[in-house]
Amino acid sequence: MQADFVMDVPGFSLADTLCCGQCFRWTCENGEYIGTAGRWKLRLAQQGDRLFVRGAGREPGEPFLRQLFGLDEDYAAFHRLLRRDAMLRRAVDYAPGIRVMKQPLWETTCTFILSQNNNIPRIAGIVGRLCAQFGTPGEGGAQVFPAPQALAGLTPETLTLLRAGFRAKYVLDAARRFAGGEIDEQAVRTAPLDSARAMLMGIQGVGPKVADCALLFGAARYDAFPADVWVKRAMAALFPAGLPAEVVPIAGIAQQYIFHYARTSGVLGSPPPAKPPG
């Protein structure tokens, strides 16, 4: 397989990680995942424990992707802890190759603002139009996610073409607060969870769920536990007593396995499994 470089990624599943609802800029075309991250337009394909990368050089690219996909985190230890519970074991074993991604805080906050009362395919469409319209050119034809400064001065009418509906004004408020330095990223990463959550909830349109998504996927706060409709259903049906106490510090990791299991396995007797893009 043609590639700029190849990475060894034991235990990792590219497909499950990209298709479990934590990111919105990747599509699948005949086994190859195409998307934009950082300043690169990347084409990724996995065969066994090998990840084939096109679109970036090894030197900046490999450490970037190891970081993005959390490949240096000790998932063997996470799995050992989670699998002590019988139901969590099912969720983990259903898609053990999922990794919680480490995406930029601003981008994650912005995309999850757009996620509210919305569905994943349409979120991806809005994010795509946002980047096409206001992003900056990167490498290989990439449309880099727009900086908050690029949006901070705009009006909601300017965003009409995104078809984001009532969420447009929320994106602009977020942009202004990020651009103005009102969000202290270091504090968001290190403050006690409730405090960090409150910082993000200062943004209009950011409630507990969106804040927890930003914390988990955009600040590596594994203690954050975003509960959307699927996770709420799964908790009620599968974890009536809540999560085991020892899991609480990595409740966010557990949450991602639960979300994917609940949404795509059919355990909740729910509608047809969502299939990967493409």
Add this chain to the structure above:
DNA sequence: AGCCAGGGTCTGC
């Protein structure tokens, strides 16, 4: 046509 989607805000009790 009506319901739902990785929710939040605002109002009224």
Add this chain to the structure above:
DNA sequence: GCAGACCATGGC
């Protein structure tokens, strides 16, 4: 503090 209406948009 909590329930209910409402918010834009699009797919089923």
